[in-house]
Amino acid sequence: MSSSTKTAILAIDQGTTSSRAIVFGPDQNVLGSSQQEFAQHFPKSGWVEHDAEEIWEGVVAVCRAAIADAGLQADDIAAIGITNQRETTLVWDRKTGKPIHNAIVWQDRRTSQFCAELKEQGLEAEVSERSGLLLDPYFSGTKLRWLLENVDGARQSAESGDLVFGTIDTFLIWRLTNGKRHVTDATNAARTLMYNIGENVWDERLLDILNIPAKMLPEVLDCAADFGVTEKDVLGAEIPIYGVAGDQQAATIGNACFDAGMLKSTYGTGCFALLNTGPDKVTSQNRMLTTIAYRLDGETTYALEGSIFMAGATVQWLRDGLKIIDDAAQTSKMAEASDPEQTVYLVPAFVGLGAPYWDADARGALFGMTRGTGPNEIAKAALEAVCYQTRDLLEAMKSDWGSAEDTILRVDGGMVASDWTMQRLADMLAAPVDRPNILETTALGVAWLAGSRAGVWPDKEGFAKTWSRECRFEPSMEQETRQKLYEGWQQAVQKTLSTKN
Numbered sequence: 217m218s219s220s221t222k223t224a225i226l227a228i229d230q231g232t233t234s235s236r237a238i239v240f241g242p243d244q245n246v247l248g249s250s251q252q253e254f255a256q257h258f259p260k261s262g263w264v265e266h267d268a269e270e271i272w273e274g275v276v277a278v279c280r281a282a283i284a285d286a287g288l289q290a291d292d293i294a295a296i297g298i299t300n301q302r303e304t305t306l307v308w309d310r311k312t313g314k315p316i317h318n319a320i321v322w323q324d325r326r327t328s329q330f331c332a333e334l335k336e337q338g339l340e341a342e343v344s345e346r347s348g349l350l351l352d353p354y355f356s357g358t359k360l361r362w363l364l365e366n367v368d369g370a371r372q373s374a375e376s377g378d379l380v381f382g383t384i385d386t387f388l389i390w391r392l393t394n395g396k397r398h399v400t401d402a403t404n405a406a407r408t409l410m411y412n413i414g415e416n417v418w419d420e421r422l423l424d425i426l427n428i429p430a431k432m433l434p435e436v437l438d439c440a441a442d443f444g445v446t447e448k449d450v451l452g453a454e455i456p457i458y459g460v461a462g463d464q465q466a467a468t469i470g471n472a473c474f475d476a477g478m479l480k481s482t483y484g485t486g487c488f489a490l491l492n493t494g495p496d497k498v499t500s501q502n503r504m505l506t507t508i509a510y511r512l513d514g515e516t517t518y519a520l521e522g523s524i525f526m527a528g529a530t531v532q533w534l535r536d537g538l539k540i541i542d543d544a545a546q547t548s549k550m551a552e553a554s555d556p557e558q559t560v561y562l563v564p565a566f567v568g569l570g571a572p573y574w575d576a577d578a579r580g581a582l583f584g585m586t587r588g589t590g591p592n593e594i595a596k597a598a599l600e601a602v603c604y605q606t607r608d609l610l611e612a613m614k615s616d617w618g619s620a621e622d623t624i625l626r627v628d629g630g631m632v633a634s635d636w637t638m639q640r641l642a643d644m645l646a647a648p649v650d651r652p653n654i655l656e657t658t659a660l661g662v663a664w665l666a667g668s669r670a671g672v673w674p675d676k677e678g679f680a681k682t683w684s685r686e687c688r689f690e691p692s693m694e695q696e697t698r699q700k701l702y703e704g705w706q707q708a709v710q711k712t713l714s715t716k717n
Contacts, residue, residue, distance in 0.1 A: 248286025297662030459665025
C-alpha cells in the first residue's frame with residue numbers, strides 16, 4: 217500500500233490480565249488479532265503488581281502477530297490507537313527507560329491507611345472537587361507516593377528529575393517512541409488523583425497534598441492527537457500514534473455514547489458503568505466518580521462513573537482459586553442448572569468494595585449456603601453479583617443525574633457473551649440491555665480516535681451511525697421477585713462492610 221491508500225488501524229488494548237492487538241479495516245471490520253495473558257503478582261494480601269517489562273514484550277509480540285494475522289505489513293498501518301488499564305502506576309528512569317519497581321495495579325490496596333489519614337485530615341471534599349475522585353487506593357496518586365517513599369533513592373531521584381511517572385499508556389508510548397514522547401491523554405490523567413478535571417491541568421494543590429514532584433508528570437493531550445511516531449525497529453515501520461483513551465472511556469466511545477444521558481457498562485476484569493453528562497461536571501451525592509469521558513478538539517465531555525472491582529475476575533477466581541470450572545463459559549450452564557430454591561449471595565469484596573460503598577477494608581463473603589450448596593449455586597451467585605452491583609451503580613447515577621428513567625444500557629466486555637448473565641442483568645435493572653454486534657468496543661473506540669484523526673474513518677456523527685446491536689435483552693422478572701432478591705443483596709453487602717466504613 218502507498219501512504220495515501222493506507223486504511224488499516226492497529227488498536228492496542230493493554231488490559232489487566234492480558235494484552236491484545238486488533239487490526240481494523242476501514243469498515244470497522246476485524247482483519248487480524250492476537251492476545252497474550254501475563255502474570256499477576258500478589259506479594260502481600262491486598263497487593264497486586266505487574267511486571268512492566270513482561271507487559272511491554274507482550275504488547276510488541278501481539279502487535280506483530282495481529283499485523284501478520286491480517287496479512288499485512290507494518291507499513292500498511294495508517295495509525296495506532298492505545299487503550300489501557302487505568303490507574304495502574306509506573307515509575308521509570310528517564311535515561312534508561314527501566315522501571316524502578318513492578319507496576320502497582322489499580323486493584324492494589326496498599327495505600328488504604330494513607331487514604332484514611334487524608335480523610336481524617338478533612339481533605340476528601342477538596343480532593344474530590346478538584347479531581348472528581350475519592351480518596352481511595354484505587355487511584356494512581358497514592359500509589360506514586362508509595363513508590364517514592366518505599367523504593368530506595370526514589371524520592372531523591374525524582375526530585376532531581378531522573379524519574380518519570382506514567383500510567384500504562386504513557387509507558388507504552390515512551391517505549392514505542394524510544395523515549396521521545398512523555399505524554400498521556402486527558403482520560404488517563406483524570407484517573408490519577410493529581411489532575412484538575414475542571415481546569416484540565418495538573419493540580420498544584422493535589423501534588424502538594426501527595427508530595428509529588430511536578431517534573432515527573434507527562435504532558436496531557438486530547439484523546440485524538442499526535443502522541444508520537446513508533447521507532448521503525450519496534451514494529452517494522454514508523455507509525456503515528458493518533459488515539460489514546462483509558463479502557464472505560466474507550467469503551468464509551470466505541471459504544472458511540474456521545475450524547476448526554478447515554479450509558480454503557482463494560483464487563484471485563486472489573487465492571488465500569490459510565491453515564492455521559494455532556495459538558496456538565498456533575499458532582500455526585502452518592503459517591504459516584506466525576507470524570508472525563510473524552511476530550512476532543514479541546515472540548516471536554518464529562519461522565520459519572522461507577523466502578524466495580526471484581527466482575528470477570530470473580531469468574532477467574534472460580535477457575536483459579538476454587539477450581540470448580542475450567543473455562544468461564546461453563547458458568548452460564550451451571551447457573552441454569554442451579555437449584556432454584558436456593559438464594560446464595562457472593563459479595564466479591566476480594567480487594568475491597570468500589571462504588572457506591574468505597575470500602576477498601578471490606579472482604580469477600582458467601583451468604584445463604586446450605587448443605588445442598590455446590591459449584592452450580594456458587595457459579596450462579598458469582599454471575600448474579602455482577603448484576604446486583606450494576607444495579608447499585610445505576611440507582612446512584614439516576615439519583616445524581618435525575619433523568620435516567622428510560623435507561624437503555626449498552627454493554628461490552630467478555631462477560632456479555634453470556635445470554636444468561638445479560639438476561640439476569642436486564643431483569644435486575646428492570647431496563648433493556650443492548651449487546652452490540654462488535655463486542656471489542658474498547659479497542660474499537662481507540663481505533664476510531666486514531667482512524668478519524670488519520671482521515672480514514674468517519675467523524676463522530678458518522679461513526680455513531682455505524683453502531684448496531686446484535687441483541688436486546690428485555691426484563692421479564694416480576695417486580696416483587698426482583699425487589700426481594702435485591703434487598704437480600706443489600707443485606708449481604710451490609711454484613712460485609714468493614715467497621716471502618
